[in-house]
Amino acid sequence: MKLAYESLKGLDRDRVISVVTPVLQAHGVDVVELIWRSDQRGWVLYLTIERPDSKDPSIGVTLDLCADISRDLSAALDVSELIPARYRLEVGSPGVERTLYEVRDYDRFAGKLAKVKVREPIDGQRVLCGELKGLDTDGRVVLDVDGHEHHLEPALIESGRLWFDWQAARGGPNTVKGRPTPGRARRAAQRDR
Numbered sequence: 001m002k003l004a005y006e007s008l009k010g011l012d013r014d015r016v017i018s019v020v021t022p023v024l025q026a027h028g029v030d031v032v033e034l035i036w037r038s039d040q041r042g043w044v045l046y047l048t049i050e051r052p053d054s055k056d057p058s059i060g061v062t063l064d065l066c067a068d069i070s071r072d073l074s075a076a077l078d079v080s081e082l083i084p085a086r087y088r089l090e091v092g093s094p095g096v097e098r099t100l101y102e103v104r105d106y107d108r109f110a111g112k113l114a115k116v117k118v119r120e121p122i123d124g125q126r127v128l129c130g131e132l133k134g135l136d137t138d139g140r141v142v143l144d145v146d147g148h149e150h151h152l153e154p155a156l157i158e159s160g161r162l163w164f165d166w167q168a169a170r171g172g173p174n175t176v177k178g179r180p181t182p183g184r185a186r187r188a189a190q191r192d193r
Contacts, residue, residue: 002030002052004101011036015082023073024049027065032057032094032101043087045077048094055109057162061093100160106141110134115163116143118156129163 001021008016016034024031029049036045049069051060070091077083100106100114114132122128130145140151141160 001025003034004030004032004105005099006031006034008034008036012082015080019076019080019082020047020073023069023076026072027069028052029061029065029069032098041088043083043085044090045083045087046090047073048092048098050094050098053108055111057098057109058093058096066091066093096162096164098162100162103135103139103141103154106132106160107134109162113163113165114143114160116141116152116160117158118152119158120156122150122152 001024003017006013016036020031020034027049028051030052032048032050034045034047036043038044047069049061049066050057054060070089073091074089077089098109100109100116106114110132112132113129115127115129117127118125120126128143128145128150130143130150133142133144133149136142136151138151140153141157143150143152
Protein backbone atom coordinates (compact mmCIF):
# COMPACT_ATOMS: atom_id res chain seq x y z
CA MET A 1 0.00 0.00 0.00
CA LYS A 2 1.32 3.43 -0.96
CA LEU A 3 0.69 6.45 1.25
CA ALA A 4 1.32 9.85 -0.34
CA TYR A 5 0.51 12.20 2.56
CA GLU A 6 -0.23 11.75 6.23
CA SER A 7 -0.92 13.97 9.21
CA LEU A 8 -1.65 11.92 12.31
CA LYS A 9 -0.64 14.30 15.10
CA GLY A 10 -1.95 13.06 18.43
CA LEU A 11 -2.29 9.44 17.28
CA ASP A 12 0.16 6.54 17.36
CA ARG A 13 1.16 6.68 13.69
CA ASP A 14 2.61 3.16 13.49
CA ARG A 15 -0.47 1.61 15.08
CA VAL A 16 -2.84 3.53 12.79
CA ILE A 17 -0.86 2.42 9.72
CA SER A 18 -0.81 -1.19 10.97
CA VAL A 19 -4.62 -1.18 11.27
CA VAL A 20 -5.31 0.69 8.03
CA THR A 21 -2.89 -1.20 5.75
CA PRO A 22 -4.50 -4.67 5.69
CA VAL A 23 -7.98 -3.25 5.15
CA LEU A 24 -6.90 -1.13 2.21
CA GLN A 25 -4.77 -3.91 0.72
CA ALA A 26 -7.79 -6.23 0.88
CA HIS A 27 -9.74 -3.69 -1.17
CA GLY A 28 -6.88 -3.11 -3.63
CA VAL A 29 -6.43 0.62 -3.06
CA ASP A 30 -3.67 3.04 -2.12
CA VAL A 31 -4.01 5.98 0.24
CA VAL A 32 -3.47 9.45 -1.14
CA GLU A 33 -4.18 11.22 2.18
CA LEU A 34 -4.57 9.96 5.74
CA ILE A 35 -5.39 12.88 8.04
CA TRP A 36 -6.45 13.16 11.68
CA ARG A 37 -8.01 16.56 12.33
CA SER A 38 -10.81 18.35 14.07
CA ASP A 39 -13.55 20.48 12.59
CA GLN A 40 -16.69 22.17 13.92
CA ARG A 41 -18.36 18.77 14.39
CA GLY A 42 -15.47 17.10 16.26
CA TRP A 43 -12.63 14.76 15.37
CA VAL A 44 -12.38 13.08 11.97
CA LEU A 45 -10.06 10.48 10.43
CA TYR A 46 -10.04 11.39 6.75
CA LEU A 47 -8.80 9.08 3.97
CA THR A 48 -8.67 9.64 0.24
CA ILE A 49 -8.05 6.52 -1.80
CA GLU A 50 -7.29 5.57 -5.39
CA ARG A 51 -6.55 2.52 -7.47
CA PRO A 52 -2.81 1.82 -7.73
CA ASP A 53 -1.10 3.45 -10.71
CA SER A 54 -4.36 4.63 -12.26
CA LYS A 55 -3.90 7.52 -14.70
CA ASP A 56 -7.22 8.94 -13.48
CA PRO A 57 -7.53 9.41 -9.69
CA SER A 58 -11.29 8.82 -9.62
CA ILE A 59 -11.48 5.69 -11.81
CA GLY A 60 -12.63 2.68 -9.83
CA VAL A 61 -13.34 4.60 -6.62
CA THR A 62 -17.09 4.20 -6.24
CA LEU A 63 -19.46 5.14 -3.47
CA ASP A 64 -19.94 1.42 -2.74
CA LEU A 65 -16.17 0.89 -2.45
CA CYS A 66 -15.83 3.85 -0.06
CA ALA A 67 -18.74 2.52 2.04
CA ASP A 68 -17.21 -0.98 2.16
CA ILE A 69 -13.82 0.36 3.21
CA SER A 70 -15.43 2.64 5.79
CA ARG A 71 -17.35 -0.28 7.28
CA ASP A 72 -14.32 -2.61 7.40
CA LEU A 73 -11.92 0.06 8.64
CA SER A 74 -14.34 1.26 11.30
CA ALA A 75 -14.59 -2.26 12.71
CA ALA A 76 -10.79 -2.68 12.68
CA LEU A 77 -10.26 0.68 14.41
CA ASP A 78 -12.90 -0.12 17.05
CA VAL A 79 -11.22 -3.45 17.86
CA SER A 80 -7.78 -1.81 18.10
CA GLU A 81 -9.06 0.86 20.52
CA LEU A 82 -6.30 3.20 19.37
CA ILE A 83 -8.51 6.29 18.97
CA PRO A 84 -9.70 7.34 22.43
CA ALA A 85 -12.04 10.16 21.36
CA ARG A 86 -15.35 10.09 19.52
CA TYR A 87 -14.63 10.61 15.83
CA ARG A 88 -16.01 10.29 12.32
CA LEU A 89 -14.40 8.24 9.58
CA GLU A 90 -14.55 9.71 6.08
CA VAL A 91 -13.36 7.78 3.04
CA GLY A 92 -13.41 9.27 -0.45
CA SER A 93 -11.69 9.86 -3.76
CA PRO A 94 -9.04 12.58 -4.14
CA GLY A 95 -11.19 13.91 -6.99
CA VAL A 96 -10.32 15.39 -10.35
CA GLU A 97 -8.16 18.08 -8.72
CA ARG A 98 -5.96 15.61 -6.80
CA THR A 99 -2.95 17.07 -5.02
CA LEU A 100 0.40 15.98 -6.47
CA TYR A 101 2.54 15.02 -3.48
CA GLU A 102 5.44 13.15 -5.02
CA VAL A 103 7.63 13.70 -8.09
CA ARG A 104 6.37 10.41 -9.54
CA ASP A 105 2.82 11.87 -9.48
CA TYR A 106 3.89 14.43 -12.11
CA ASP A 107 5.06 11.59 -14.34
CA ARG A 108 2.11 9.31 -13.59
CA PHE A 109 -0.43 11.95 -14.60
CA ALA A 110 1.33 13.04 -17.80
CA GLY A 111 -1.25 14.31 -20.28
CA LYS A 112 -3.44 15.85 -17.56
CA LEU A 113 -3.79 19.55 -16.83
CA ALA A 114 -2.06 20.74 -13.68
CA LYS A 115 -1.67 23.87 -11.60
CA VAL A 116 1.82 24.20 -10.13
CA LYS A 117 2.94 26.79 -7.59
CA VAL A 118 6.67 27.50 -7.75
CA ARG A 119 8.90 28.98 -5.04
CA GLU A 120 10.37 31.65 -7.36
CA PRO A 121 8.52 33.37 -10.22
CA ILE A 122 8.95 32.07 -13.76
CA ASP A 123 8.16 34.67 -16.43
CA GLY A 124 6.67 36.77 -13.60
CA GLN A 125 4.32 33.99 -12.48
CA ARG A 126 4.36 31.88 -9.32
CA VAL A 127 1.40 29.74 -10.43
CA LEU A 128 1.68 27.93 -13.75
CA CYS A 129 -1.24 26.11 -15.39
CA GLY A 130 -0.61 23.72 -18.24
CA GLU A 131 -0.34 20.14 -19.42
CA LEU A 132 1.93 17.73 -17.58
CA LYS A 133 4.43 16.10 -19.92
CA GLY A 134 5.99 13.81 -17.28
CA LEU A 135 9.64 13.95 -16.27
CA ASP A 136 12.64 14.70 -18.45
CA THR A 137 15.81 12.58 -18.42
CA ASP A 138 17.20 14.70 -15.56
CA GLY A 139 14.13 14.06 -13.37
CA ARG A 140 12.68 17.54 -13.81
CA VAL A 141 8.93 18.04 -14.10
CA VAL A 142 7.91 19.09 -17.61
CA LEU A 143 4.90 21.40 -17.80
CA ASP A 144 3.65 22.75 -21.14
CA VAL A 145 2.14 26.21 -20.63
CA ASP A 146 0.59 27.57 -23.84
CA GLY A 147 3.07 25.70 -26.05
CA HIS A 148 6.14 26.58 -23.97
CA GLU A 149 7.71 23.73 -22.03
CA HIS A 150 9.02 24.50 -18.56
CA HIS A 151 11.46 22.00 -17.03
CA LEU A 152 11.03 22.43 -13.28
CA GLU A 153 13.42 21.15 -10.65
CA PRO A 154 11.32 19.34 -8.03
CA ALA A 155 12.85 21.55 -5.30
CA LEU A 156 11.45 24.59 -7.13
CA ILE A 157 7.87 23.28 -6.82
CA GLU A 158 6.05 24.46 -3.71
CA SER A 159 2.83 22.58 -4.48
CA GLY A 160 0.91 21.08 -7.36
CA ARG A 161 -2.45 19.63 -8.16
CA LEU A 162 -4.31 18.30 -11.12
CA TRP A 163 -6.46 21.02 -12.60
CA PHE A 164 -9.87 20.47 -14.11
CA ASP A 165 -11.18 23.16 -16.45
CA TRP A 166 -14.77 23.33 -15.20
CA GLN A 167 -15.72 26.06 -17.68
CA ALA A 168 -14.57 23.97 -20.65
CA ALA A 169 -16.31 20.87 -19.26
CA ARG A 170 -19.60 22.76 -19.15
CA GLY A 171 -19.00 24.08 -22.65
CA GLY A 172 -19.53 27.50 -21.18
CA PRO A 173 -19.66 30.77 -23.09
CA ASN A 174 -15.93 31.37 -22.60
CA THR A 175 -14.77 28.29 -24.51
CA VAL A 176 -14.37 27.06 -28.05
CA LYS A 177 -13.61 23.34 -28.31
CA GLY A 178 -12.57 23.34 -24.65
CA ARG A 179 -10.21 26.35 -24.93
CA PRO A 180 -10.94 29.68 -23.22
CA THR A 181 -11.21 32.68 -25.51
CA PRO A 182 -10.79 36.17 -24.07
CA GLY A 183 -13.18 37.82 -26.53
CA ARG A 184 -15.99 35.47 -25.60
CA ALA A 185 -15.28 36.02 -21.90
CA ARG A 186 -15.63 39.80 -22.30
CA ARG A 187 -18.82 39.50 -24.37
CA ALA A 188 -20.35 37.07 -21.83
CA ALA A 189 -19.46 39.42 -18.97
CA GLN A 190 -21.02 42.36 -20.79
CA ARG A 191 -24.29 40.46 -21.36
CA ASP A 192 -24.50 39.61 -17.65
CA ARG A 193 -24.55 43.27 -16.53
